[in-house]
Amino acid sequence: MNISGAVALVTGGNRGIGEGFVQELLEAGAAKVYVGTRAVENAAELCAADPDKLVSVELDVSNSEHIVAAASDCSDVNLLVNNAGVFNHQSLLNAPDMQAMRNEIEVNYLAPVAMTRAFTPIIEANGGGAIINVLSAGGIVSVPEMGGYSPSKFAARAASNCLRAELTPKGIHVASLIVGSVKTRMAEHVKGVLQAEPRDIAKAGIFAAANKIDEHDTDPHAIGIRAALARDPAGLAKMLAAGVGASRSKE
Numbered sequence: 321m322n323i324s325g326a327v328a329l330v331t332g333g334n335r336g337i338g339e340g341f342v343q344e345l346l347e348a349g350a351a352k353v354y355v356g357t358r359a360v361e362n363a364a365e366l367c368a369a370d371p372d373k374l375v376s377v378e379l380d381v382s383n384s385e386h387i388v389a390a391a392s393d394c395s396d397v398n399l400l401v402n403n404a405g406v407f408n409h410q411s412l413l414n415a416p417d418m419q420a421m422r423n424e425i426e427v428n429y430l431a432p433v434a435m436t437r438a439f440t441p442i443i444e445a446n447g448g449g450a451i452i453n454v455l456s457a458g459g460i461v462s463v464p465e466m467g468g469y470s471p472s473k474f475a476a477r478a479a480s481n482c483l484r485a486e487l488t489p490k491g492i493h494v495a496s497l498i499v500g501s502v503k504t505r506m507a508e509h510v511k512g513v514l515q516a517e518p519r520d521i522a523k524a525g526i527f528a529a530a531n532k533i534d535e536h537d538t539d540p541h542a543i544g545i546r547a548a549l550a551r552d553p554a555g556l557a558k559m560l561a562a563g564v565g566a567s568r569s570k571e
Contacts, residue, residue, distance in 0.1 A: 321450045321493065323530055324349030327396045331356040331381050331435065332404030334363040337454060337502060340518030341401050341525065342366065346373060348526055354394050356381070356404065379404075381431035382423075391438040398449030399529065400439045402432035405454065407469045411564065421468025428472035433479050436494075440487065448491025450529040453480045454521070457500045457545040461556060464564045477535075484534060495528035497521065500541025516540065 328345050332338040333355035345353050355363040356379035363376040377394060380386050381404045406427040408420035415421065432453055443449045458466050459473030477496060484494035501515045516539035524538035537543045548556045 321399065321448070321529060323399070323526055326350045326399045326449065327352045327354075327394075327446075328399040328401060329354040329356060329377070329390070329394050329397045329439070330401040330403055331379060331431075333357060333401075334366060334376075337499070337518045337521050338401070338403040339366060340520075340522035341403060341452075342374065344519055344522035344526055345399075346370060350399075352396070354390075354397065356390065381435060382426045384434065387431075387434055387438050391442060394439075395442055396446060397439060398443050398446040400435060400443065400449075400451045401454070401525065402435055402451065403454040404431065405456075408467065410467045411465055412467050415467060421471075424468035424472045425475070428469065429475040429479065432476055433483070436483055436487075440490065440492065443492050444490045450493045450495060450532075451483070451487070452495045452497060452525045452529050454497050454499060454525065455480070457498055457542045460498060461545055461549055461560065463560050465560075480535075493529065493532045495525065495533055496535045497525050497528065498535060498537045498542045498546070500537075500539045500543070500545060502539065 328350050330338050330341045330353060333342050334357040342353050342355055352373050354375050354377045355367055356377050357363040358380045360376040360378050367374040367376050377390055378386060379390050404427060406424055408424055410420045436451055453476060455477050456473040458470035459477040463470040480494050480496040487494055499521055502518055502521055503515045521538045524536055528536040537546050
């Protein structure tokens with residue numbers, strides 16, 4: 321699709337990769353960007369930078385009423401960026417209960433599907449466009465120490481493939497971004513890995529949407545994981561499994 325003149329909605333748009341998307345979309349010539357955020361005051365400073373093109377929208381993607389309201393208020397959208405996500409830093413067995421993983425499944429998998437369901441008729445009515453799903457390298461390889469996060473991204477990746485098949489005939493392309501390590505609050509715990517800038521991920525996502533790329537590795541870490549998976553999947557699995565023991569030894 322042509323990003324110049326597009327009207328976009330970015331979930332989790334007030335910080336991190338979401339903020340990177342907002343900035344890069346403006347630079348690419350988007351006519352308007354809705355900044356989805358759980359509290360509109362969180363996006364006040366960002367939107368003040370270009371009030372003619374940036375509009376904050378109260379949007380907790382785990383809240384169905386917020387999604388319905390956003391679809392009503394943002395009826396001119398032709399580009400949806402499903403960026404909002406959560407990582408609760410708990411393994412599957414050591415978590416005190418299953419609430420953290422339910423939350424990860426809700427936000428990382430079910431919410432992008434719900435957003436897609438809500439905005440598909442809108443994007444189609446506006447002449448077609450694209451949906452960008454911000455996924456993770458943890459969605460192509462199982463990362464045991466990521467608990468429910470990694471399985472939720474596997475599910476989101478599978479859903480993206482299913483949605484792409486349904487939406488292509490409607491003139492809507494679904495681009496899945498495989499993101500490695502990025503300089504965001506969510507990845508503050510990551511050490512010893514080259515981290516990309518949020519705007520670099522956004523640039524890769526915009527490129528994928530503009531060129532109808534189905535799945536795009538956005539940064540060096542993601543590319544490295546993909547290569548390791550192809551080269552030695554068993555060795556990669558062993559290395560990632562060893563990370564669980566290392567994490568526990570530090571507790």
